[in-house]
Amino acid sequence: MLVDPTQLDRLVAQIGEEILARVRAAEPVCASCAGSCSEACAARTGQVVAAGADRVSSCSRVASLAPSLAALIDHTLLKPEATRDDIRRLCQEARRHGFASVCVNPFWVSLAAAELKASPVKVCTVVGFPLGASVTAVKVAEAGAALRDGAHELDMVINIGALRSGDQETVLADIRAVAQAAHSAGAILKTILETALLDDNQKVIACTLARLAGADFVKTSTGFGPGGATAQDVALMRLTVGPGLGVKASGGIRSLEDLKSMVAAGATRIGASASVKILEAARA
Secondary structure: OOOOHHHHHHHHHHHHHHHHHHHHHOOOOOOOOHHHOOOOOHHHHHHHHHHOOOOOOOOOOHHHHHHHHHOOEEEEEOOOOOOHHHHHHHHHHHHHHOOOEEEEOHHHHHHHHHHOOOOOOEEEEEEOOOOOOOOHHHHHHHHHHHHHHOOOEEEEEOOHHHHHOOOHHHHHHHHHHHHHHHHHOOOEEEEEOOHHHOOHHHHHHHHHHHHHHOOOEEEOOOOOOOOOOOHHHHHHHHHHHHHHOEEEEEOOOOOHHHHHHHHHHOOOEEEEOOHHHHHHHHHO
16 A cells, blocks of 8 residues: 555554544453453453454363464574574474474574475564664565575564654655565565554554555564563554454463463464473463
């Protein structure tokens, strides 16, 4: 969707006011109570589905849900000290458990692509990570290299400083350029907002710009910022983007309870390094 730059501020402000008004009028997000499961809280489940979630957690027969839980998860290893053997192990775990993807730093994309050849597990990598402060041309070049090496999904950090400065045109153009690079190669783009650095109005603006720029997902956090995913942020992001975009919760998700609260709030993808531990808890 192309937007007239002279109308961009007005459009985003209008959407932001509408979204925040709905948030202020809504009930608090049910992030951790026993009623977050579908059997114990049918009314809440209906609200979650209406908000755009396409999967909802349930406390009944959790072990039988483990494969669907695995399909929500990007099995992630972004530590700078990760070794070749660590990446191979990550890929083996992803293949064994049926995770949606492995998420690795760009240097490891070619290795991950080779390890996961003929596997349904996707290869995801990061762009402009973890600060988002690279110029757009560098992000596009980084995206192109990763796509040539075999990446299927890109998780790009938005220009956080530009967003906080009110420079919406720069943020929009930055996301759009990387989205076009991803889509031209048949890949998808997730935009990382780093929600812990933003107020609610800025989160709404960032989600709106991501949608206007053609991104496929909005994502909470890098895992390297001052805070990670919260159910409240996920619910706000889902409310802003509606059912048309994915919402990825990432950063600090270390337990099955964390995952369930994020899905109940509207997340359709989870980024976690504790993925195996979460599945083991589901099957216990």
